[in-house]
Amino acid sequence: MAFLLILSMLIYNGVIGYMPPVEELMHPRDRYATTIYTSDGVEMGKFYRSKGNRSYVDFEQMSPHLKDALVATEDVRFEQHSGIDVRAIFRSIIKRVILGKHSAGGGSTITQQLAKQLYSPESSGLFERALQKPIEWAIAIKIERFYTKDEIVKMYFNQFDFLNNAVGISSASWVYFGKKPKDLNVQEAATLVGMCKNPSYYNPFRFPERVKERRNVVFDQMYKAGMLTSESCAALKATPLILNEHKVETHEDGIAPYFREELRRILMADEPDSTKYSNINAYYADKYNWDNNPVYGWCKKNKRKDGRNYDIYSDGLKIYTTVDSRMQQMAEAAVSEHMIEAQKRFFQNECGSKFTDPYTRNPDEMSKATKERVINMAIRSTERYRAMKAEGKTHDEIMKAFDEKVEMRVFDYNAPDHEIVRVMSPRDSIMYMKTFLRCGMVAMDPRNGKVKAYVGGPDFKHFKYDMVSTGTRQIGSTAKPFVFSLAMQNGFTPCSTDFENSTRGFGKWQPKGGSHGLGLHPQLRDALAVSSNWVPPQILLRLGAPALVDALHNDFGITSKLDTTLTLALGSCEISLLEMVSAYAAFANYGQRPLPLMVSRICDNRGNVIAEFFPKLNQAISAESSYRMVEMLRGVVTRGTGRRLGAYNFKGDVCGKTGTTNYNADAWWVGFTPEIVCGVWFGGEDRYIHFQSTGEGQGAAAALPIFGKFLRKVYNSKELPYDENAKFIVPSDFKMCEDKIYDNEGGVVYEHSGDGDGEDGDGPHPDPAVAAEDQSAVNDMFN
Template identity: 40%
Template sequence: MAKKKQPEKSQSFGKYIRWFWILFLTGIIAAILLFVSASVLGDLPDHTVLENPKTNLATEIISSDGKTLGKFYFNDNRTPVDYEALPQHLVDALIATEDARFHQHSGIDGRGTLRAIVKMGKGGGASTISQQLAKQLFHGEGSKNIVERIGQKIKEWIIAIRLERQYTKEEIIAQYFNIYDFLNNADGIKSAASIYFNKQPNELDLKESAMLVGMFKNSALYNPRTNVEGVTNRRNVVLAQMQKYGYITERVKDSLQQTDLGLNYTPESHREGIATYFREYLKKFMKDWIKNNPKADGTNYNLYSDGLKVYTTIDSRMQQYAEDAVHDHMKNLQREFDHQNTPDRNPTAPFLGLDKEEVDGLLKRSMSQSERWRKMKYDLKKTNEEIIASFDVAIPMSVFSWEGEIDTIMKPIDSMRYYKKFLHPGMMSMDPETGHVKAWVGGMNYRHFQYDHVKQGKRQVGSTFKPFVYATAIDQLHLSPCDEFPDVPYCIEEGRWGNLKDWCPENSGLTYGGTRTLKGALANSVNTITAQLMDKVGPAHVIDMAHKLGVTTEIPEVPSIALGTVDLSVFEMVAAYATFANQGVYTEPVMVTSIEDKNNTILYQFTPKTKDVLSEEVAYVTVKLLEGVTQGGSGTRLRTQGAEKWNKMYQEIMTGYPYELKNPIAGKTGTTQNQSDGWFMGMVPNLVTGVWVGAEDRAVHFKSITYGQGASMALPIWGSYMKSCYGDEDLDISTAEFEAPEELTIKVDCYDDASSSENDDKTPNVDVPSDLDF
């Protein structure tokens, strides 16, 4: 029998009855919440706690172009954002999925609560966004005991009401997004957007927002890395809810539900991401700053939980171009090095010039300096014999390769030999006027190689030291790039300038005879003419010049420093060369512009530190000398392919070649004895960049100068980097001439004088290794 339809009036009356009970019971619940004793429910957060919830906030490292480079944190990788930074569809997705009547209630949804009570929770949860925030902020998941759960729920209601009284709806939503743990170190919406999609929150699109909101149900279950199908289904539920409540159309919902998640997983950890070596340097900088800058109450800031914001000079775009240039070239260079150092070609590979006993001794020294040795000796209290024996026991390990990490089983001693073969880079880029460091690449993979070759590492600088000698001679003797010197063998006698024996440097790949201008001599790295200049001014004056230019390393007072026998860092060399580009004014490199606390109060602002080192004229003349290197010396390959015989090598190892840079460039290559170190220092008016390449041990190097010189090992990184920088017009890297002083008394243009012997100095074929120093 068909059920008899109820009269319309009866249905309306039943509706009023339901609403009566809803309002009545809501009133009862509200009264309980308002008057129930805190002594019964336990401690409840007061006004102060609600205003300042105890959440750990990571220190954020911010680039000069406003990007997050990384963070310092222990457990919580959390950086809060304001409501205005959240896209509207992200907010809509949250409300549609978690609390459709969010804007109609004051912390408790009476209708939803009654539904949950009547249906015993089977019809869906009753927690509002405010209640969920209360749980996240103040008491977590709670107990499974029914009595405790009821008490906890009442606490949750009370806190939710207080939250609604103290915060706007927008602030509650922002807090909820900021407090949630999205897994994989993604604490809060800012970290989640960055880690899962490599975006800022305001850059998220609709389907990305839906995925992140879907994770609120249970991020441990809906983990995008391990449960793609489940996360996709949950995202589609969120999209359906958005369509149900009118935030999107059915057509948009159906279209987006057919797409994949579109993850761009970008992990944020201390050993991964961009500018890792710089971030490690910055950690020490910050710890020193914190030690000397306590809070108003006398306590120290916590680098990992106080939510500091560190504004740096690093440009994220230039940093990425630098890392890409290093990665691409080093991968190709390493492949060629491995090809030349197979066991068949070199029985002591990767070492050259050592016998087996010397190699064994080197490995033993490295063994005693290793972290494994330190831990076993001092933490585990093992004897030396036990430690040495452990190096011959194969263990599982993950090792670096340019094709990706390799999981293998290897003896630690074999892994040490394996790692010795790798060539390493160091690179830094700086604005010479402001001192702002724009890019810092201390190595090729911080996870496997923590040693920083920008500031920690110091290696022989080779011919890149020669401009210090030339600048001293120009400053003291008023020499011109066009001045000529005899191209003959030259010795500095025993006892002169304190040297213990005669010093007679030789030239590499060049014949003697005639004369050379200073411009041609520096372009072709003529050692004997550099020695003549050193003899005229003396080592003490050259050392004084280097120190004024920003070199802090102690330099021995001997003539041989003219050819770069001293070990210096990339950091020191870039700062020194920047003085030439900055018209003789040394500007101390700057890495941090300001520091703010979590409330955006400025705690620190840097003050530029500069000093006059050279006259504008001497600096400009030195730059013109260095321009000769890229016009007629080992740096000419920045502009042309050179001889045909080089084409194959360029294609194999020189990423981005031909560079075809046509603007004025000043620079200098450098190569040390046995090709252990390759350097290139390159300058344009508003950017100075230094690159070093070499192995950990100097006995690991190319056998041939063809691949082992600075023009092959280091210069290609500079060329590729600058090509990318010039391709990004927003960076505004200069293509102009270096600015000349108003009054120039020293002749710099050597080509307009018919009597000049400059033609004798024309660039040798680029396959002539002209920058090797002995």
């Protein structure tokens, strides 16, 4: 007895075995999945590691049948003991040792079982196994000192692994019955409690009859404990086992998977270290985000009370995003509808019967050597190639294996879940997947930068590369509004006519597409409307390409590398879609550019707010310049390259700009209303994959329709607070075209003599229907 007393004291004080400190017992390291929500309260998905799909549930959110069933079955004297049930231990010893009964029942209390779940790994050595039970006793006693009985039950159910990716009572209730824990009836509660004896043996999906028998044992125990009458017990035992199987969503399931993956990346981002970057421009981009975006690297910038950094995989955070679930579904639908139709045309017009050769057949654009190099690069980037290389296979052996046909799961728009099994070689499967065109689409509120919808590609499971944030492509003519805004900032107006529509001064570089119908000295608004390729470089000749680079970097938030050449005026640079949409928001928001905002607040697993995020805006251009840009970009829609939007019959102000790069490799549309700014990129995985016909591959045909479909769905919704009749508010004393324009030396380069009709005159006049306070606010902004 003295030996046992000394042993118990040594264990209790942590001299033998592991004894968690008081602080850890008071605040155990619970590992809960982080849940992501939309701005309208819809669950988007979760962040968790393997077997970590556990959500925190309060005791009050659990069905009372759960505790009754658990106590009756596992620990009928739960309310009387203080962690160890001595009576049950002796009863078990007598039955097993003296009477030789193998089904003598266990002596472990609910608290001991919890201690084992929390702190007792499987012991391997004989000595460790001998000490495991006494250690659990000691931990159980300490747990009882710090927690109430209901809290112990809550922790038990939140910790237990019910198999089938159902970790914790929240997941288990959903996986097996499609319910929340509070809604479980007594049969369902008894079924789950019955699993606690041995989840693998009592797996409802594999052994339903066995599970029903175990459930009925739980009913018998509840009857013995006085929780059921004999009649109700008999009636319950006669009921069939009814399961309602629900799949636990993976990271690939749910709405906005591209958005969630980008959110995961930026939340867990490390502080950029220039020595770890092979591309210095990538370092500068990440450093800019680290310094300016409080969400970027949030987990590494902030610590828990215990001094650890936050971990989205185990801290059970609740992240409330800015995405609207309804707008996200509309965006995904718009993308899907357009991509299916575009893909049909691409197969018919570009691929023919060669579904494994999507590349251009223009030898001037892509030689055979270039094609083979691109294909080999694609092969080398696959997991299959890297795995075979790690096994010691030679390059020739790997290439031979890539030509052997096997069964493969590949993407197909017409198949259930967009997946089909085909017999093809790995090489052909790579080429087959490349035949599918890609896209990116993002919408935000220009007034505050809140991202409302985010679609990074046609299907996250098969095309994980995100074309909203990660991918950068040449922006083509969507660069031109920045050039024209530079002119507005330097005193020119939409009516200015002093920039030639010619290539004079360009040197050897002679871009096509001067829009000869404009004449030699077109008004700037006409040049932008028809997307002249000559006027924008002429503006840079006058104002300087470095001035545009400075504006894009410092005012419009572009982090990509930009060359100070005239080609910048036509969009030779590569920029992400998200940065483009944020930059265009400055035109829609009276010159103020918002930083993209993806998260509104973060709560801990108890619902306490631990971080809030607010809009950040900077004045990119003056309010006067922004409204002049609104007027010109409205002209793109009403009489320019964006005229196809007329098919959607929008009633209010819609502005935007198309973009198309060489050989139709990239198609763009970035458009906005007073309430929404939205951008679309469309193209192939490689720039050699595209429509040959400009009629099919230009921005107006390939990208603009997604914007039109999305905005029409938004306006057709009666649930969303967007006004189809919304118009930009005009300042009271604003003149679209000033009387005189001066050059840098103070000389007059343009003198206005219009008649004020809104076409050649001083622009539209204030709308008398605009609320006085709104008009006053805009007037103040312009002043």
